[in-house]
Amino acid sequence: MGSVRIEHLHKQFNGITALEDVNLEIREGEFFALLGPSGCGKTTTMRCVAGFESPTSGKIFIGERDVSHVPANQRNCGMVFQSYALFPHLSVFENVAYSLQVRRFYQGGLGTKLSVLAHMLNRKLGKVDKEIEQKVRDALDFVELGHLADRLPGQLSGGQQQRVALARALIMEPAVLLMDEPLSNLDKKLRNSMRVTIRRIQQKVGITTIFVTHDQEEAMSMADRVAVMQGGKLVQVDTPTSLYSQPASTFVADFVGSSNIFKATVKESGEAGTVLQLVGDGIIRSAFSTNRSEVDVIIRPESIRLFADGAQADAGDNLLEGTILMSTYLGATIRYDVQVGQLQMEVDKTFEAGSPVLPAGTNVKLAIDPNVVVIL
Numbered sequence: 001m002g003s004v005r006i007e008h009l010h011k012q013f014n015g016i017t018a019l020e021d022v023n024l025e026i027r028e029g030e031f032f033a034l035l036g037p038s039g040c041g042k043t044t045t046m047r048c049v050a051g052f053e054s055p056t057s058g059k060i061f062i063g064e065r066d067v068s069h070v071p072a073n074q075r076n077c078g079m080v081f082q083s084y085a086l087f088p089h090l091s092v093f094e095n096v097a098y099s100l101q102v103r104r105f106y107q108g109g110l111g112t113k114l115s116v117l118a119h120m121l122n123r124k125l126g127k128v129d130k131e132i133e134q135k136v137r138d139a140l141d142f143v144e145l146g147h148l149a150d151r152l153p154g155q156l157s158g159g160q161q162q163r164v165a166l167a168r169a170l171i172m173e174p175a176v177l178l179m180d181e182p183l184s185n186l187d188k189k190l191r192n193s194m195r196v197t198i199r200r201i202q203q204k205v206g207i208t209t210i211f212v213t214h215d216q217e218e219a220m221s222m223a224d225r226v227a228v229m230q231g232g233k234l235v236q237v238d239t240p241t242s243l244y245s246q247p248a249s250t251f252v253a254d255f256v257g258s259s260n261i262f263k264a265t266v267k268e269s270g271e272a273g274t275v276l277q278l279v280g281d282g283i284i285r286s287a288f289s290t291n292r293s294e295v296d297v298i299i300r301p302e303s304i305r306l307f308a309d310g311a312q313a314d315a316g317d318n319l320l321e322g323t324i325l326m327s328t329y330l331g332a333t334i335r336y337d338v339q340v341g342q343l344q345m346e347v348d349k350t351f352e353a354g355s356p357v358l359p360a361g362t363n364v365k366l367a368i369d370p371n372v373v374v375i376l
């Protein structure tokens with residue numbers, strides 16, 4: 001098992017800067033997600049760790065070993081790709097056995113080489129090295145595919161193919177598992193169940209894992225920590241809950257979930273919090289303090305309470321009045337777009353069976369706890 005340390009990593013492609021001063025420390029056994037929009041440098045970071053790209057400058061350590069100039073096949077990284085990259089003409093069993101056989105071939109003496117070759121040539125006769133056979137069976141049982149060992153990849157679902165790819169990576173007992181958008185080819189339902197499967201397997205093996213995705217829900221639901229990237233730089237590295245509740249910038253706030261983001265002028269700020277004049281309209285209080293005069297303010301839609309009846313706001317809450325512009329039924333929640341003075345706010349309310357969805361035009365009150373008014 002290995003931790004991964006990236007120090008001052010820069011990468012340029014023909015004058016294009018793909019990575020700029022990336023510094024990361026990924027702990028042993030951690031499930032770490034690289035998250036960001038297309039082109040932000042996630043895959044390049046992972047390819048530098050794998051050894052498929054050489055850094056323009058900077059260092060990469062796996063455990064205490066400086067692997068910056070070590071060839072990919074000697075870094076002990078397992079890879080799982082979006083495209084599965086299985087051999088279509090080999091069975092599930094043979095796909096998983098293949099890398100072990102190749103390694104034994106290269107590491108062995110002449111006798112071992114001849115024996116591995118004989119086993120590989122005779123695979124149609126079912127002859128496989130006994131030790132390899134046991135390892136493959138164990139790996140397939142681990143990803144719950146033991147019963148499909150004889151199938152070809154084309155006879156499996158996308159999720160099953162990805163589990164074969166995972167077994168093939170894990171059987172090599174790598175120090176680090178690198179996964180590049182492994183769920184992107186799957187439909188939404190399967191993606192959700194594969195998230196659970198991958199996380200469960202990763203925790204069982206305890207392997208350090210770097211997971212590249214552009215899907216914030218995927219990163220936030222699976223990872224111990226997430227690094228958000230923008231334009232080749234890391235913009236925030238944190239736990240999912242901290243990223244969500246304390247985003248470092250409007251970019252992060254927007255990327256990791258829907259937000260109401262407003263510009264505001266600080267009227268006063270101190271230990272008791274801050275009074276803000278929202279640009280557009282209204283005064284609002286935040287529990288946080290700032291020493292700046294112009295700030296961005298974030299309020300998550302689900303942290304606003306909305307009511308049309310005589311319900312009371314809690315003492316100390318900000319209380320705003322508005323009119324519903326649009327109601328959208330989303331299943332578990334209802335999204336209300338509310339006009340508040342010159343501002344528009346999104347409010348998410350949990351759907352309760354029997355309670356009506358309030359129609360457009362309804363006058364409502366919004367109660368906002370100062371603790372959820374985050375100043376950037």
Ligand SMILES: Nc1ncnc2c1ncn2[C@@H]1O[C@H](COP(=O)(O)OP(=O)(O)OP(=O)(O)O)[C@@H](O)[C@H]1O
Binds near residue numbers: 014037041
């Ligand atoms: N081999 C290459 N040659 C030239 N430019 C490249 C090469 N690989 C990546 N880039 C550029 O480097 C930047 C980062 O690319 P990278 O693939 O790391 O982004 P990404 O965040 O993984 O995006 P995506 O989610 O679309 O895969 C992009 O501007 C990309 O065009």
